[in-house]
Amino acid sequence: MSELLFGDLSVSYDGRVAVHPLTLAVPSGGWLCLIGPNGAGKSSVLRSACGLVAHGGSVTVAGVDTATMSTRRRSRAIAFVPQVPVLPADMTVYEYVLLGRSPFISYFGVASASDRAAAAEVLGELDLADFAQRRLETLSGGERQRIVLARAIAQGSPVLLLDEPTSALDIGHQQQALELVDRMRRERGLTVVSAMHDLTLAGLYADRLALLHEGGLVAQGSPAEVLRAEILSEFYGVSVRVHYEDDGTAIVIPNRRTRV
Protein backbone atom coordinates (compact mmCIF):
# COMPACT_ATOMS: atom_id res chain seq x y z
CA MET A 1 0.00 0.00 0.00
CA SER A 2 3.01 2.33 0.37
CA GLU A 3 5.37 0.80 -2.14
CA LEU A 4 8.18 3.15 -3.16
CA LEU A 5 9.40 2.96 -6.72
CA PHE A 6 12.30 4.76 -8.38
CA GLY A 7 11.68 4.54 -12.14
CA ASP A 8 14.70 5.48 -14.28
CA LEU A 9 15.60 8.00 -11.60
CA SER A 10 18.52 10.21 -12.56
CA VAL A 11 20.12 13.28 -10.99
CA SER A 12 22.58 15.76 -12.41
CA TYR A 13 24.07 18.95 -11.03
CA ASP A 14 24.91 21.61 -13.61
CA GLY A 15 25.30 18.99 -16.30
CA ARG A 16 27.45 16.66 -14.19
CA VAL A 17 25.69 13.34 -13.76
CA ALA A 18 25.43 12.30 -10.11
CA VAL A 19 23.01 9.41 -10.55
CA HIS A 20 22.62 7.44 -13.79
CA PRO A 21 19.08 6.22 -14.51
CA LEU A 22 18.30 3.54 -11.98
CA THR A 23 15.19 1.56 -11.18
CA LEU A 24 14.56 0.26 -7.69
CA ALA A 25 11.41 -0.99 -5.98
CA VAL A 26 10.93 -1.09 -2.23
CA PRO A 27 7.87 -3.10 -1.19
CA SER A 28 5.52 -1.69 1.43
CA GLY A 29 7.03 -2.27 4.85
CA GLY A 30 10.44 -3.12 3.37
CA TRP A 31 13.83 -1.65 4.30
CA LEU A 32 16.24 -0.89 1.49
CA CYS A 33 19.71 0.28 2.34
CA LEU A 34 21.78 2.23 -0.17
CA ILE A 35 25.48 1.52 0.19
CA GLY A 36 28.49 2.65 -1.77
CA PRO A 37 31.62 4.78 -1.46
CA ASN A 38 31.44 8.52 -0.73
CA GLY A 39 30.12 10.38 -3.76
CA ALA A 40 28.37 7.32 -5.20
CA GLY A 41 25.03 9.15 -5.30
CA LYS A 42 23.26 7.74 -2.23
CA SER A 43 22.28 11.12 -0.80
CA SER A 44 21.25 12.37 -4.24
CA VAL A 45 18.79 9.50 -4.57
CA LEU A 46 17.28 10.26 -1.16
CA ARG A 47 17.21 14.02 -1.68
CA SER A 48 15.57 13.72 -5.09
CA ALA A 49 12.86 11.50 -3.59
CA CYS A 50 11.82 14.20 -1.14
CA GLY A 51 11.97 17.03 -3.65
CA LEU A 52 15.20 18.70 -2.54
CA VAL A 53 16.97 18.20 -5.88
CA ALA A 54 15.48 18.02 -9.36
CA HIS A 55 15.53 14.62 -10.96
CA GLY A 56 14.79 12.79 -14.20
CA GLY A 57 12.56 9.73 -14.28
CA SER A 58 10.02 9.20 -11.56
CA VAL A 59 9.58 8.55 -7.85
CA THR A 60 6.23 7.02 -6.99
CA VAL A 61 4.68 6.27 -3.60
CA ALA A 62 1.77 3.81 -3.67
CA GLY A 63 1.52 4.39 -7.41
CA VAL A 64 1.39 8.21 -7.23
CA ASP A 65 4.21 10.15 -8.89
CA THR A 66 5.71 12.62 -6.41
CA ALA A 67 6.17 15.12 -9.26
CA THR A 68 2.38 15.53 -9.34
CA MET A 69 2.21 16.18 -5.59
CA SER A 70 2.26 19.59 -3.88
CA THR A 71 5.02 20.19 -1.34
CA ARG A 72 2.56 19.55 1.47
CA ARG A 73 1.15 16.40 -0.09
CA ARG A 74 4.64 15.02 -0.69
CA SER A 75 5.65 15.67 2.91
CA ARG A 76 2.66 13.60 4.01
CA ALA A 77 3.92 10.72 1.86
CA ILE A 78 7.67 10.93 2.56
CA ALA A 79 9.51 11.89 5.75
CA PHE A 80 13.22 12.66 5.57
CA VAL A 81 15.96 12.59 8.21
CA PRO A 82 18.98 14.47 6.84
CA GLN A 83 22.56 13.62 7.57
CA VAL A 84 23.09 16.73 9.71
CA PRO A 85 19.74 18.01 10.97
CA VAL A 86 19.44 21.64 12.07
CA LEU A 87 18.47 21.78 15.74
CA PRO A 88 17.57 25.30 16.96
CA ALA A 89 19.33 25.55 20.31
CA ASP A 90 16.52 26.93 22.45
CA MET A 91 13.63 25.00 20.90
CA THR A 92 12.11 22.41 23.22
CA VAL A 93 11.89 18.75 22.27
CA TYR A 94 8.10 18.98 22.24
CA GLU A 95 8.11 22.03 19.93
CA TYR A 96 10.57 20.28 17.65
CA VAL A 97 8.56 17.05 17.39
CA LEU A 98 5.42 19.13 16.82
CA LEU A 99 7.11 20.54 13.67
CA GLY A 100 6.55 17.06 12.23
CA ARG A 101 2.83 17.86 12.19
CA SER A 102 3.34 20.88 9.89
CA PRO A 103 2.06 19.05 6.80
CA PHE A 104 -1.32 18.66 8.50
CA ILE A 105 -1.76 22.26 9.64
CA SER A 106 -3.55 24.57 7.21
CA TYR A 107 -1.68 27.64 5.94
CA PHE A 108 -3.04 30.09 8.50
CA GLY A 109 -3.89 27.44 11.09
CA VAL A 110 -2.27 26.44 14.35
CA ALA A 111 -1.49 22.99 15.73
CA SER A 112 -4.78 21.29 16.65
CA ALA A 113 -5.45 19.12 19.68
CA SER A 114 -4.97 16.03 17.51
CA ASP A 115 -1.60 17.33 16.26
CA ARG A 116 -0.46 17.91 19.83
CA ALA A 117 -1.75 14.48 20.82
CA ALA A 118 0.12 12.87 17.91
CA ALA A 119 3.38 14.57 18.92
CA ALA A 120 2.90 13.53 22.56
CA GLU A 121 2.10 9.97 21.48
CA VAL A 122 5.32 9.66 19.48
CA LEU A 123 7.31 11.08 22.40
CA GLY A 124 5.74 8.42 24.61
CA GLU A 125 6.38 5.60 22.15
CA LEU A 126 10.04 6.55 21.88
CA ASP A 127 10.44 6.91 25.65
CA LEU A 128 11.04 10.63 25.25
CA ALA A 129 8.12 11.90 27.33
CA ASP A 130 10.45 13.07 30.10
CA PHE A 131 12.39 15.09 27.52
CA ALA A 132 9.42 17.11 26.28
CA GLN A 133 10.45 20.42 27.87
CA ARG A 134 14.21 19.99 27.44
CA ARG A 135 15.94 22.46 25.14
CA LEU A 136 17.61 20.89 22.10
CA GLU A 137 21.03 22.31 23.01
CA THR A 138 21.02 20.22 26.21
CA LEU A 139 20.71 16.87 24.40
CA SER A 140 23.48 14.34 23.77
CA GLY A 141 24.20 12.92 20.31
CA GLY A 142 22.14 9.80 20.91
CA GLU A 143 19.21 11.80 22.28
CA ARG A 144 19.34 14.16 19.33
CA GLN A 145 19.11 11.31 16.86
CA ARG A 146 16.06 9.96 18.71
CA ILE A 147 14.19 13.25 18.69
CA VAL A 148 14.96 13.82 14.99
CA LEU A 149 13.53 10.37 14.38
CA ALA A 150 10.56 11.26 16.58
CA ARG A 151 9.86 14.32 14.42
CA ALA A 152 9.97 12.20 11.26
CA ILE A 153 7.66 9.58 12.82
CA ALA A 154 5.24 12.31 13.97
CA GLN A 155 4.96 13.29 10.31
CA GLY A 156 2.96 10.09 9.88
CA SER A 157 4.33 9.49 6.38
CA PRO A 158 4.32 5.87 5.14
CA VAL A 159 7.81 6.29 3.66
CA LEU A 160 10.82 7.17 5.81
CA LEU A 161 14.15 8.21 4.25
CA LEU A 162 17.27 8.26 6.42
CA ASP A 163 20.55 9.76 5.26
CA GLU A 164 23.32 8.14 7.30
CA PRO A 165 21.30 8.02 10.51
CA THR A 166 24.09 6.50 12.58
CA SER A 167 27.22 8.20 11.29
CA ALA A 168 27.67 10.37 14.39
CA LEU A 169 26.82 7.74 16.99
CA ASP A 170 28.76 5.24 19.06
CA ILE A 171 28.03 1.55 18.62
CA GLY A 172 25.46 1.42 21.42
CA HIS A 173 23.49 4.39 20.11
CA GLN A 174 23.79 3.10 16.54
CA GLN A 175 22.06 -0.05 17.65
CA GLN A 176 19.48 1.89 19.64
CA ALA A 177 18.63 4.17 16.69
CA LEU A 178 18.36 1.34 14.17
CA GLU A 179 16.31 -0.81 16.56
CA LEU A 180 13.97 2.15 16.91
CA VAL A 181 13.62 2.50 13.14
CA ASP A 182 13.00 -1.23 12.86
CA ARG A 183 10.36 -1.17 15.60
CA MET A 184 8.56 1.76 13.98
CA ARG A 185 8.76 0.00 10.63
CA ARG A 186 7.04 -3.07 12.05
CA GLU A 187 4.53 -1.25 14.25
CA ARG A 188 3.56 1.40 11.73
CA GLY A 189 4.23 -0.50 8.50
CA LEU A 190 6.75 2.09 7.32
CA THR A 191 8.71 1.67 4.11
CA VAL A 192 12.31 2.61 4.90
CA VAL A 193 15.18 3.65 2.65
CA SER A 194 18.46 4.50 4.34
CA ALA A 195 21.94 5.39 3.16
CA MET A 196 24.60 3.86 5.37
CA HIS A 197 28.34 3.39 5.48
CA ASP A 198 28.57 0.60 8.04
CA LEU A 199 28.10 -2.44 5.84
CA THR A 200 27.67 -4.89 8.69
CA LEU A 201 24.90 -2.81 10.25
CA ALA A 202 23.33 -2.27 6.82
CA GLY A 203 23.19 -6.03 6.26
CA LEU A 204 21.89 -6.61 9.76
CA TYR A 205 18.85 -4.33 9.53
CA ALA A 206 17.91 -3.89 5.86
CA ASP A 207 16.20 -6.66 3.95
CA ARG A 208 17.66 -5.48 0.68
CA LEU A 209 20.84 -3.64 -0.22
CA ALA A 210 21.57 -1.57 -3.31
CA LEU A 211 25.21 -0.82 -4.07
CA LEU A 212 25.88 2.42 -5.92
CA HIS A 213 29.17 3.23 -7.56
CA GLU A 214 29.91 6.50 -9.38
CA GLY A 215 26.21 7.19 -9.72
CA GLY A 216 25.29 3.79 -11.12
CA LEU A 217 23.49 0.86 -9.54
CA VAL A 218 26.03 -1.99 -9.67
CA ALA A 219 24.53 -4.62 -7.38
CA GLN A 220 21.31 -5.23 -5.51
CA GLY A 221 19.76 -8.04 -3.59
CA SER A 222 19.67 -9.56 -0.14
CA PRO A 223 22.57 -8.78 2.19
CA ALA A 224 24.03 -12.21 1.48
CA GLU A 225 23.97 -11.53 -2.26
CA VAL A 226 25.55 -8.07 -2.10
CA LEU A 227 27.93 -8.31 0.84
CA ARG A 228 30.52 -10.44 -0.91
CA ALA A 229 34.23 -9.89 -0.75
CA GLU A 230 34.76 -9.71 -4.51
CA ILE A 231 31.93 -7.21 -5.04
CA LEU A 232 33.04 -4.95 -2.21
CA SER A 233 36.69 -5.13 -3.26
CA GLU A 234 35.83 -4.14 -6.80
CA PHE A 235 33.66 -1.13 -5.98
CA TYR A 236 35.15 0.15 -2.75
CA GLY A 237 38.70 -0.53 -3.93
CA VAL A 238 39.51 -2.25 -0.68
CA SER A 239 40.55 -5.68 0.39
CA VAL A 240 37.96 -7.18 2.74
CA ARG A 241 36.80 -10.54 3.86
CA VAL A 242 33.22 -11.33 4.78
CA HIS A 243 32.48 -13.65 7.62
CA TYR A 244 29.08 -15.30 7.93
CA GLU A 245 27.57 -16.12 11.29
CA ASP A 246 25.43 -19.22 11.70
CA ASP A 247 22.26 -17.11 11.47
CA GLY A 248 23.38 -15.71 8.11
CA THR A 249 24.58 -12.32 9.43
CA ALA A 250 27.39 -11.00 7.27
CA ILE A 251 30.31 -9.31 9.01
CA VAL A 252 32.56 -7.23 6.80
CA ILE A 253 36.16 -7.06 7.99
CA PRO A 254 38.82 -4.98 6.24
CA ASN A 255 42.07 -6.84 5.60
CA ARG A 256 45.13 -5.14 6.93
CA ARG A 257 47.43 -4.67 3.95
CA THR A 258 50.79 -5.36 5.51
CA ARG A 259 51.55 -6.98 8.77
CA VAL A 260 54.82 -6.17 10.34
Next chain:
Amino acid sequence: MTTNRRGWVWLLAATLLLAAAVVLGVMVGPAGSLSAANWNIIWNVRMPRVALAAIVGAMLSLAGASYQGVFRNPLVDPYLLGAAGGAGLGATMVIAFGRAATSDWFVDPLPLAAFLGAIAAVTVTYLAGAAFGSMRTSTSLVLAGVAVASLTSAIQAFVLQRSSDGVIRAVYNWLLGSLVNASWHDVRLVLPYVVVSGAVLLAHRRHLDVLRVGDDEALTLGLDVRRVRITVVAAATIGTAAVVSVSGLIAFVGIVVPHAVRMVCGGSYRRVLPISIAVGAAFLILADIPGRMLQNPAETPLGVVTAFCGAPFFMVLLRTRRATV
Protein backbone atom coordinates in the same frame (compact mmCIF):
# COMPACT_ATOMS: atom_id res chain seq x y z
CA MET B 1 1.97 23.77 27.85
CA THR B 2 4.01 25.83 30.25
CA THR B 3 5.96 27.50 27.46
CA ASN B 4 2.73 28.89 26.05
CA ARG B 5 1.66 30.31 29.38
CA ARG B 6 5.07 31.95 29.79
CA GLY B 7 4.59 33.52 26.35
CA TRP B 8 1.37 35.20 27.51
CA VAL B 9 3.10 36.54 30.60
CA TRP B 10 5.81 38.13 28.47
CA LEU B 11 3.26 39.58 26.07
CA LEU B 12 1.36 41.08 29.00
CA ALA B 13 4.57 42.54 30.44
CA ALA B 14 5.48 44.04 27.05
CA THR B 15 2.01 45.56 26.73
CA LEU B 16 2.29 47.15 30.17
CA LEU B 17 5.67 48.55 29.16
CA LEU B 18 4.06 50.04 26.08
CA ALA B 19 1.24 51.58 28.13
CA ALA B 20 3.77 53.15 30.52
CA ALA B 21 5.78 54.48 27.55
CA VAL B 22 2.67 56.06 26.02
CA VAL B 23 1.79 57.82 29.30
CA LEU B 24 5.35 59.06 29.69
CA GLY B 25 5.56 60.14 26.05
CA VAL B 26 2.39 62.22 26.37
CA MET B 27 3.37 63.74 29.71
CA VAL B 28 6.91 64.82 28.97
CA GLY B 29 7.89 67.64 26.66
CA PRO B 30 9.38 71.13 26.55
CA ALA B 31 5.92 72.64 27.20
CA GLY B 32 5.52 70.86 30.52
CA SER B 33 3.27 68.06 31.65
CA LEU B 34 -0.43 67.44 31.29
CA SER B 35 -2.72 70.43 31.95
CA ALA B 36 -5.72 72.10 30.39
CA ALA B 37 -3.60 75.02 29.22
CA ASN B 38 -1.43 73.00 26.89
CA TRP B 39 -4.11 70.57 25.74
CA ASN B 40 -3.65 71.82 22.18
CA ILE B 41 0.05 70.99 22.26
CA ILE B 42 -0.65 67.59 23.71
CA TRP B 43 -3.35 66.68 21.19
CA ASN B 44 -1.71 68.12 18.06
CA VAL B 45 2.00 67.77 18.79
CA ARG B 46 2.76 65.14 21.40
CA MET B 47 0.02 62.59 20.80
CA PRO B 48 0.58 62.20 17.05
CA ARG B 49 4.28 62.05 17.76
CA VAL B 50 3.80 59.28 20.33
CA ALA B 51 1.40 57.47 18.01
CA LEU B 52 3.81 57.70 15.09
CA ALA B 53 6.76 56.60 17.24
CA ALA B 54 4.73 53.58 18.35
CA ILE B 55 3.79 52.69 14.78
CA VAL B 56 7.30 53.14 13.42
CA GLY B 57 8.94 51.25 16.30
CA ALA B 58 6.43 48.41 16.13
CA MET B 59 6.73 48.07 12.36
CA LEU B 60 10.54 48.19 12.21
CA SER B 61 10.79 45.62 15.02
CA LEU B 62 8.23 43.30 13.48
CA ALA B 63 9.83 43.62 10.03
CA GLY B 64 13.29 43.04 11.51
CA ALA B 65 12.18 39.91 13.35
CA SER B 66 10.50 38.61 10.19
CA TYR B 67 13.57 39.28 8.06
CA GLN B 68 15.72 37.50 10.64
CA GLY B 69 13.33 34.56 10.43
CA VAL B 70 13.25 34.13 6.67
CA PHE B 71 16.99 34.64 6.35
CA ARG B 72 17.77 32.62 9.48
CA ASN B 73 20.26 35.26 10.46
CA PRO B 74 20.05 37.21 13.72
CA LEU B 75 22.14 40.07 12.35
CA VAL B 76 19.90 41.28 9.54
CA ASP B 77 17.53 44.20 9.77
CA PRO B 78 14.61 45.38 7.64
CA TYR B 79 17.03 47.49 5.55
CA LEU B 80 18.89 44.34 4.39
CA LEU B 81 17.58 44.16 0.85
CA GLY B 82 18.03 47.82 -0.04
CA ALA B 83 14.91 49.40 1.49
CA ALA B 84 16.99 52.04 3.28
CA GLY B 85 19.10 52.85 0.23
CA GLY B 86 16.05 53.10 -2.00
CA ALA B 87 14.14 55.28 0.44
CA GLY B 88 17.20 57.48 0.96
CA LEU B 89 17.66 57.92 -2.77
CA GLY B 90 13.99 58.77 -3.27
CA ALA B 91 14.10 61.36 -0.49
CA THR B 92 17.37 62.80 -1.80
CA MET B 93 15.92 63.26 -5.27
CA VAL B 94 12.93 65.20 -3.95
CA ILE B 95 14.99 67.37 -1.60
CA ALA B 96 17.57 68.09 -4.31
CA PHE B 97 14.80 68.97 -6.74
CA GLY B 98 13.84 71.70 -4.27
CA ARG B 99 11.27 71.57 -1.49
CA ALA B 100 10.08 75.07 -2.37
CA ALA B 101 9.04 73.93 -5.82
CA THR B 102 6.92 71.12 -4.38
CA SER B 103 5.35 73.03 -1.47
CA ASP B 104 2.05 73.61 -3.25
CA TRP B 105 1.74 70.10 -4.68
CA PHE B 106 -1.46 68.31 -3.79
CA VAL B 107 0.48 65.31 -2.48
CA ASP B 108 3.77 65.79 -0.63
CA PRO B 109 6.25 63.96 -2.88
CA LEU B 110 8.86 63.34 -0.16
CA PRO B 111 7.24 60.36 1.63
CA LEU B 112 5.90 59.09 -1.68
CA ALA B 113 9.36 59.10 -3.26
CA ALA B 114 10.91 57.44 -0.19
CA PHE B 115 8.18 54.79 -0.18
CA LEU B 116 8.48 54.05 -3.89
CA GLY B 117 12.28 54.15 -3.72
CA ALA B 118 12.33 51.51 -1.00
CA ILE B 119 9.87 49.25 -2.81
CA ALA B 120 11.75 49.65 -6.11
CA ALA B 121 15.14 48.88 -4.55
CA VAL B 122 13.89 45.70 -2.85
CA THR B 123 12.13 44.61 -6.04
CA VAL B 124 15.35 45.02 -8.03
CA THR B 125 17.22 43.08 -5.32
CA TYR B 126 14.70 40.27 -5.40
CA LEU B 127 14.67 39.98 -9.18
CA ALA B 128 18.48 40.09 -9.41
CA GLY B 129 18.96 37.65 -6.53
CA ALA B 130 16.46 35.20 -7.93
CA ALA B 131 17.78 35.46 -11.49
CA PHE B 132 21.48 35.07 -10.74
CA GLY B 133 21.48 32.71 -7.80
CA SER B 134 20.03 29.39 -6.86
CA MET B 135 16.44 29.74 -5.73
CA ARG B 136 17.10 27.71 -2.64
CA THR B 137 19.72 29.88 -1.02
CA SER B 138 19.04 33.23 0.49
CA THR B 139 22.73 34.17 0.15
CA SER B 140 22.31 35.33 -3.45
CA LEU B 141 19.47 37.57 -2.31
CA VAL B 142 21.56 39.12 0.45
CA LEU B 143 24.45 39.73 -1.96
CA ALA B 144 22.10 41.32 -4.49
CA GLY B 145 20.89 43.56 -1.64
CA VAL B 146 24.45 44.67 -0.99
CA ALA B 147 24.90 45.48 -4.68
CA VAL B 148 21.65 47.45 -4.89
CA ALA B 149 22.48 49.38 -1.71
CA SER B 150 25.87 50.33 -3.16
CA LEU B 151 24.26 51.42 -6.39
CA THR B 152 21.67 53.63 -4.67
CA SER B 153 24.27 55.23 -2.43
CA ALA B 154 26.49 55.89 -5.47
CA ILE B 155 23.67 57.70 -7.26
CA GLN B 156 22.80 59.53 -4.05
CA ALA B 157 26.41 60.67 -3.59
CA PHE B 158 26.50 61.88 -7.20
CA VAL B 159 23.33 63.93 -6.73
CA LEU B 160 24.45 65.34 -3.36
CA GLN B 161 27.87 66.25 -4.62
CA ARG B 162 26.20 68.60 -7.12
CA SER B 163 23.85 70.08 -4.49
CA SER B 164 24.00 73.09 -2.18
CA ASP B 165 24.92 72.87 1.51
CA GLY B 166 21.29 73.40 2.50
CA VAL B 167 20.16 70.39 0.48
CA ILE B 168 22.93 68.24 1.92
CA ARG B 169 21.96 69.24 5.44
CA ALA B 170 18.28 68.51 4.77
CA VAL B 171 19.09 65.11 3.29
CA TYR B 172 21.40 64.29 6.18
CA ASN B 173 18.70 65.17 8.70
CA TRP B 174 16.20 63.01 6.89
CA LEU B 175 18.62 60.08 6.79
CA LEU B 176 19.16 60.23 10.55
CA GLY B 177 15.46 59.82 11.13
CA SER B 178 13.17 62.11 13.06
CA LEU B 179 9.61 62.50 14.25
CA VAL B 180 9.79 66.28 14.70
CA ASN B 181 7.03 67.07 12.25
CA ALA B 182 4.80 64.16 13.14
CA SER B 183 1.12 64.89 12.60
CA TRP B 184 -2.15 62.97 12.64
CA HIS B 185 -1.94 63.18 8.85
CA ASP B 186 1.24 61.07 8.91
CA VAL B 187 -0.41 58.56 11.22
CA ARG B 188 -3.39 58.22 8.90
CA LEU B 189 -1.02 57.94 5.92
CA VAL B 190 1.02 54.98 7.17
CA LEU B 191 -1.46 53.14 9.38
CA PRO B 192 -3.23 51.17 6.60
CA TYR B 193 0.08 49.82 5.25
CA VAL B 194 1.31 48.94 8.72
CA VAL B 195 -1.92 47.17 9.68
CA VAL B 196 -1.99 45.05 6.52
CA SER B 197 1.73 44.29 6.61
CA GLY B 198 1.58 43.47 10.32
CA ALA B 199 -1.37 41.14 9.87
CA VAL B 200 0.37 39.25 7.07
CA LEU B 201 3.59 38.92 9.07
CA LEU B 202 1.82 37.76 12.23
CA ALA B 203 -0.06 35.18 10.20
CA HIS B 204 3.29 33.71 9.14
CA ARG B 205 4.79 33.27 12.60
CA ARG B 206 4.24 29.50 12.56
CA HIS B 207 5.97 29.26 9.17
CA LEU B 208 8.94 31.18 10.53
CA ASP B 209 9.18 28.59 13.31
CA VAL B 210 9.25 25.79 10.72
CA LEU B 211 11.95 27.69 8.81
CA ARG B 212 14.17 27.61 11.90
CA VAL B 213 15.26 24.10 10.86
CA GLY B 214 16.52 25.44 7.52
CA ASP B 215 15.15 25.64 3.99
CA ASP B 216 15.68 21.98 3.12
CA GLU B 217 14.08 20.48 6.18
CA ALA B 218 11.26 23.02 6.07
CA LEU B 219 10.57 21.88 2.51
CA THR B 220 10.40 18.23 3.57
CA LEU B 221 7.96 19.34 6.30
CA GLY B 222 5.66 20.58 3.57
CA LEU B 223 6.50 24.29 3.67
CA ASP B 224 6.55 26.11 0.35
CA VAL B 225 9.75 27.92 1.32
CA ARG B 226 9.92 30.22 -1.70
CA ARG B 227 6.35 31.36 -1.34
CA VAL B 228 6.70 32.02 2.37
CA ARG B 229 9.95 33.93 1.84
CA ILE B 230 8.58 36.15 -0.92
CA THR B 231 5.36 36.83 1.01
CA VAL B 232 7.17 37.73 4.23
CA VAL B 233 9.77 39.86 2.45
CA ALA B 234 7.06 41.68 0.49
CA ALA B 235 4.94 42.39 3.57
CA ALA B 236 7.92 43.45 5.70
CA THR B 237 9.20 45.68 2.88
CA ILE B 238 5.89 47.45 2.32
CA GLY B 239 5.52 48.11 6.04
CA THR B 240 9.12 49.28 6.37
CA ALA B 241 8.85 51.51 3.30
CA ALA B 242 5.68 53.08 4.67
CA VAL B 243 7.18 53.97 8.05
CA VAL B 244 10.56 55.19 6.78
CA SER B 245 8.72 57.43 4.33
CA VAL B 246 7.47 59.52 7.27
CA SER B 247 10.22 58.94 9.85
CA GLY B 248 13.41 58.73 7.83
CA LEU B 249 15.96 56.03 8.45
CA ILE B 250 15.80 55.21 12.13
CA ALA B 251 18.64 52.84 12.78
CA PHE B 252 19.02 49.92 15.14
CA VAL B 253 15.38 49.36 16.19
CA GLY B 254 14.76 46.56 13.69
CA ILE B 255 17.78 44.61 14.83
CA VAL B 256 18.05 45.28 18.55
CA VAL B 257 14.42 44.91 19.62
CA PRO B 258 13.74 41.43 18.17
CA HIS B 259 17.12 40.30 19.39
CA ALA B 260 16.48 41.52 22.92
CA VAL B 261 13.02 39.93 22.91
CA ARG B 262 14.48 36.66 21.70
CA MET B 263 17.12 36.61 24.40
CA VAL B 264 14.56 37.15 27.13
CA CYS B 265 11.58 35.12 25.86
CA GLY B 266 13.17 32.45 23.67
CA GLY B 267 13.40 32.13 19.90
CA SER B 268 9.94 30.90 18.93
CA TYR B 269 8.45 33.33 16.43
CA ARG B 270 5.00 32.69 17.88
CA ARG B 271 6.25 34.77 20.81
CA VAL B 272 8.96 36.91 19.21
CA LEU B 273 6.70 38.60 16.63
CA PRO B 274 3.85 39.84 18.87
CA ILE B 275 6.16 40.77 21.74
CA SER B 276 8.50 42.65 19.37
CA ILE B 277 5.56 44.79 18.25
CA ALA B 278 4.87 45.99 21.79
CA VAL B 279 8.50 46.34 22.83
CA GLY B 280 9.46 48.08 19.58
CA ALA B 281 6.65 50.60 19.99
CA ALA B 282 7.60 51.25 23.62
CA PHE B 283 11.29 51.55 22.78
CA LEU B 284 10.79 54.18 20.10
CA ILE B 285 8.35 56.24 22.21
CA LEU B 286 10.90 56.30 25.04
CA ALA B 287 13.81 56.98 22.70
CA ASP B 288 11.95 59.96 21.28
CA ILE B 289 11.66 61.67 24.68
CA PRO B 290 15.33 62.65 25.20
CA GLY B 291 15.39 63.85 21.59
CA ARG B 292 12.88 66.61 22.45
CA MET B 293 14.52 67.61 25.72
CA LEU B 294 18.29 67.31 25.35
CA GLN B 295 19.05 70.29 23.13
CA ASN B 296 15.74 72.12 23.55
CA PRO B 297 14.62 73.97 21.46
CA ALA B 298 16.74 72.09 18.91
CA GLU B 299 16.01 68.41 18.31
CA THR B 300 18.41 65.51 18.69
CA PRO B 301 17.75 63.16 15.74
CA LEU B 302 15.86 60.06 16.84
CA GLY B 303 18.20 57.72 14.97
CA VAL B 304 21.09 59.05 17.06
CA VAL B 305 19.19 58.38 20.29
CA THR B 306 18.13 54.86 19.29
CA ALA B 307 21.68 53.88 18.46
CA PHE B 308 23.12 55.64 21.51
CA CYS B 309 20.69 53.95 23.93
CA GLY B 310 20.26 50.71 22.06
CA ALA B 311 23.88 49.78 21.51
CA PRO B 312 25.00 49.59 25.17
CA PHE B 313 21.76 47.84 26.14
CA PHE B 314 22.37 45.35 23.37
CA MET B 315 25.94 44.75 24.54
CA VAL B 316 24.76 44.06 28.08
CA LEU B 317 22.21 41.58 26.78
CA LEU B 318 24.83 39.88 24.63
CA ARG B 319 27.04 39.55 27.62
CA THR B 320 24.44 38.21 30.03
CA ARG B 321 22.40 35.99 27.73
CA ARG B 322 23.32 33.60 25.01
CA ALA B 323 22.13 34.54 21.55
CA THR B 324 19.83 32.06 19.90
CA VAL B 325 17.88 32.15 16.69
